[in-house]
Amino acid sequence: MTLASVWENAWYGKARWVYLLAPVAWLFRVLARRRRVRLERGAVAFDVPVVVVGNISVGGTGKTPLLIALVQRLQEAGHKPGVVSRGYGGKAPGYPLMVSPDTPVTHCGDEPLTIARATRCPVCVGPDRVDATQVLRQKGCDIVLSDDGLQHYRLARDLEIAVVDGARAFGNGWCLPVGPLREPVERLNEVDWVVVNGSGDKVRQQAPTLRTTQYAMTVTPDVWHRVSDDARASLTHFAPQTPVHAVAGIGNPDRFFATLKSLGLEPIPHRFADHHHYRPGELVFQPAFPVVMTAKDAVKCQAFAQADWWYLSVSATLPEAFWNDFLKRIDALKSTPEANSIP
Missing domain, CATH: 3.40.50 (Rossmann fold)
Incomplete structure (x- = not known):
């Protein structure tokens, strides 16, 4: 059993010992909020729609299949999407790094390479998503999707999609390190859509005050x-x-x-x-x-x-209602680019 699995078993099970870390969790929330405020003051906007696909929890929720589906739908609609990613697990000679299907996985990480091979769209990785987005703009991309960038607040975003694992939902509902959450559940009321991977019953039970439109995704x-x-x-x-x-x-x-x-x-x-x-x-x-x-x-x-x-x-399969709403919002954004953004 890995150390990560020990923590996950505690967060998604009924372990009591994690609550000894409650003061650290409250401190984490305070620091995360201050960090967000500081970064949003200097957030960089672009003249193309920026869509963030992320989550509020640690661990897999199904972001990659959704991201691939979003890229493919945008391509079918005649757009030129690109993807920015942190490239976790890779170490390149330099950043930002454009990813091709032949890029060594040790340079770019597994998820960006998987996305590049599945979609053949431009993918750029780097620790600074603003720099990576600038590269994609230079490559002619007219929409940028940020892979797992919900907490990367230096990059201004036009739309946010939060992915939730329907089977595990929010675990014990606490922020790190007591629970699996990077941000409190209330953060989901700020995003544009919540996509639930699987049944939404557990999500509704744990977040009865969630107002954001939810869509079920089947992988x-x-x-x-x-x-x-x-x-x-x-x-x-x-x-x-x-x-x-x-x-x-x-x-x-x-x-x-x-x-x-x-x-x-x-x-x-x-x-x-x-x-x-x-x-x-x-x-x-x-x-x-x-x-x-x-x-x-x-x-x-x-x-x-x-x-x-x-x-x-x-x-990833989603209802047509989601795709109609998503593409309508994209078209509206492309027709009114921000005047104070970077071209």
Whole structure:
């Protein structure tokens, strides 16, 4: 069990010892609020719509499938979107760094590379999203989506989408370190949309005063890809009840394991820390069943993947009401760019 899983079990379970850290959590809230006020005073705006896709909790909520779906819808509508990201887990010779499908994952991180390969849109990573956004503007992007930038307040934003894991919701409802929240639940009343990955019942129970429009998102498996060469196979590639070694170095690995069970497989779970950088020997298991993983894991394993290693691609589905509202807001923003923004 990793240190991260110990904390997550406490936040999403019924551990009592975390409440000993309540004074630290209150201090965290005060400092986070002061930081936000300070950064917003000098926030940098751009002359194109900036859409932030983020969350208020630590761990995976389904942001990456949603971000990919947003990019693809914008492309279909004739826009030229680009994505900025922190590039967590990567270390490049210099920043900002433009990401291509061939960029070493060690330079850009797993999520930006996954997005670049899935959408072929411009992706720029760097610790300063303002600098990265400026690069995308120079590349001709007319919309910028910020991956996991809800708390990056130096970048002014026109729209905010907060993603919530419907199964885990807000854990014990506390901010770090007592709970999993980066900001209190009330922050969701300031965003434009709340997208719930899965059922919204638990979210409504824990946040009955949430006023922001909520939409349910369903993440469904698409197709199997061989990790070594990206060759495709249908979802029926594995016979029912096939045992597989299931590798997951993501924020919520249990969701991936549940998906495999829904496909009729018998996963043997192997949990790794989020953004874990794999080494060849780590994924040699006995018995020698096939190894399956997520797309985010696969970009870090392709160089040494064996023939029976596969990753599962997924798609995010949202109601048409969301897409109509989202695209309408984008069109309105593009017709009235801010006069005091950076061209």
